[in-house]
Amino acid sequence: MSLRERLRAELTAAMRSRDALRRDVLRMAWASAYALEKREHREATDDELVAVLSHEVRTRRESVEAFRKGGREELAAKEEAEIRVLQELLPQALTADQLRALVAEAIEATGAASPRDLGRVMGWLAPRTRGRADNREVNRLVGEALAERAASGAGPGLAGP
Secondary structure, three states, X not given: OOHHHHHHHHHHHHHHHOOXXXXXXXHHHHHHHHHHHHHHOOOXXXXXXXXXXXXXXXXXXXXXXXXXXXXXXXXXXXHHHHHHHHHHHOOOOOOHHHHHHHHHHHHHHHOOOOHHHHHHHHHHHHHHHOOOOOHHHHHHHHHHHHHHHHHHOOOOOOOOO
C-alpha cells in the first residue's frame, strides 16, 4: 500500500471513528499532499509525501517551542499530539546508533575530511534519512564527526581514530 493510499485510509478511519484531532490532522496532511499534486500535475510519490509530512512535523515542533516560550502549555500539548499522529505515517525513525553509523558511512563514501565538506555529506545523507531523522540532529552529528576527523588529521583514505 502506498503512503498516499495509507493516508487516505487512515483519514477515512478517523472520520468513521469520529476522532476529531486525528481527522483534522490527517485532513491537513491530505490537503498538503493534494496541493503538491496539483502544483506538479501528477500523483505524488511516497518520497514526496514523506517530505510533506516531515515538513508538517517540523512546523509543529517549531510551534511547540513558540507556545512553550509564550507560556501556552495547552497549545503546545495539542501540537505534540498532532506530531504523534503524523509520525505514525512516517517511516520508522533511526536510532542514535543507526544514525551515527550512517554518518560514518557517508563520510567514508564522500571522502569528506573537514567541516567544509558538510554539504557533500548532507547531500549523500538526505535521501537516506528523509522522514527518519531530524535534519538539525543529522547536521549536528555530521559537523561533530567532521570536526573530529579534521582535528585528528584523518583525511580521505586515512585511518581515523
